[in-house]
Amino acid sequence: MDSYSEVFDQVKGYCREAMTEVAYNLWIDDLQITSLDGTAARLLAGSQMRRDIVTEKYMELLSSSFEKVMGFPVQVQILCREEETAAPAAPAEQEFQPEKEYSFSNFVVGSSNRFAHAAACAVAANPAKNYNPLFLYGQSGLGKTHLIYAICGEIRRNHPEYKLLYVKGEEFANELIAAIRAGSTAEFKEKYRQADLLAVDDIQFIAGKESTQEEFFHTFNSLYECNKQIILTSDRPPKEIKTLEDRLRTRFEWGLLADIQPPDFETRMAIISRKAESLGLSMPEDVASYIAGKLKNNVRQLEGVVKRLSAHNQLSGAPVTPMLAENVIQDILTEQTPLPVTVDRIIDEVARTYGVTTEDIRGQRRNNQISNARQTAMYVVREITGMSQSDIGAEFGGRDHSTVVYALQQVAKTIGTDPRKKEMVEDIIKNIRNLG
Ligand code: ADP
Ligand code: MG
Secondary structure, three states, X not given: OOXXXXXXXXXXXXXXXXXXXXXXXXXXXXXXXXXXXXXXXXXXEOOHHHHHHHHHHHHHHHHHHHHHHXXXXXXXXXXXXXXXXXXXXXXXXXXXXXXXXXXXXXXXXXXXXXXXXXXXXXXXXXXXXXXXXXXXXXXXXXXXXHHHHHHHHHHHHHOOOOOEEEEEHHHHHHHHHHHHHHOOHHHHHHHHHOOOEEXXXXXXXXXXXXXXXXXXXXXXXXXHHOOOEEEEXXXXXXXXXXXXXXXXXXXXXXXXXXXXXXXXXXXXXXXXXXXXHHHOOOOOHHHHHHHHHHOOOOHHHHHHHHHHHHHHHHHXXXXXXXXXXXXXXXXXXXXXXXXXXXXXXXXXXXXXXXXXXXXXXXXXXXXXXXXXXXXXXXXXXXXXXXXXXXXXXXXXXOOOHHHHHHHHHHHHHHHHHOHHHHHHHHHHHHHHHHHO
């Protein structure tokens, strides 16, 4: 079998044998498979209603049919079209794949990152010996992910048999919610607790999300007790992640905290020339110092400028001058101003925080948790986008203006009296702004 649709045709064949023809034609025949990554399959149903019915009535049959075809258990997830476009196509967690670009050898060390770099080297040399967990923090674009990959690359070389798991905090949260919905939390736990090293990048995204924090707490303990290395990164130190549970905060501080600051001028110059060299671009000194003088807070942007200068230079033979650099910097700065954050993105983040679905928030159900989530989402939308109350109502399943006014008042009132809620809303807003 060389494609997953062939696998799925066989799966359907098994289902067909076990069902009436009518039921098969009604529910199974038009399911599509969108991915199969070995142990996880995603199917697409024609509508939300069909997804719910197929999940409820035929999940077991589908799972057992997959197992018959593949020879091992497959975690089946059924989505409808709206979710499919919203959900990441790739499996959330990945067994670590070394990336040549992100190694210790091409990490430029300066006073702003010397400590974090030394800590990362120590962990790579002796995983789970001295610094567990390793908690790296600093603003976006300063090399946290680079260091995680460098550590993993080094460990992969020294211990090829280690199972190294890398996941982004947001994906960990998403994956857990999907597992809860699909009834496959056992597999989820199993996967994370088998790691010899677990790196969770941008852990701040689990803050405020109760079930995710609960699950991460147990994962953490289980790995820690088995003496497995844990690496975490965040844009802030644990004590500033407001809605992080205390028991997690203390654990994050058990090992080593290392911050990365924006690079000083010399380090910026070194990064620019290293990058230029790797691209075969000869970079005049005055251009390098022009760039280093303009972009101070983000290595990703520094690199971006060098890459574009190199492209201009190669494609059109344009000489590399401060003037060209200025244009390129302008372009990059305009492009990287955060895109207008969409309502979808906000609803998504609030849904994850509350452990409900985005359909719950847009829909008509009214239990406490859903109503709270919905009101909070309306509040955050108003805060971030400044949309009118009637427009917000329209985005939330056609609710009228007065409902929105009431929701905004309720949330404002709670925020005024309940510091936890205030922090939670602040965290949600921060997370969304961060995602740009
Ligand atoms: P973060 O995870 O902190 O947001 P990244 O690790 O993604 O940042 O780094 C952004 C980009 O900058 C990457 O391409 C990375 O290789 C590069 N970078 C960051 N710091 C350094 C450094 N000290 N030396 C070389 N490249 C760096
Ligand atoms: Mg990163």
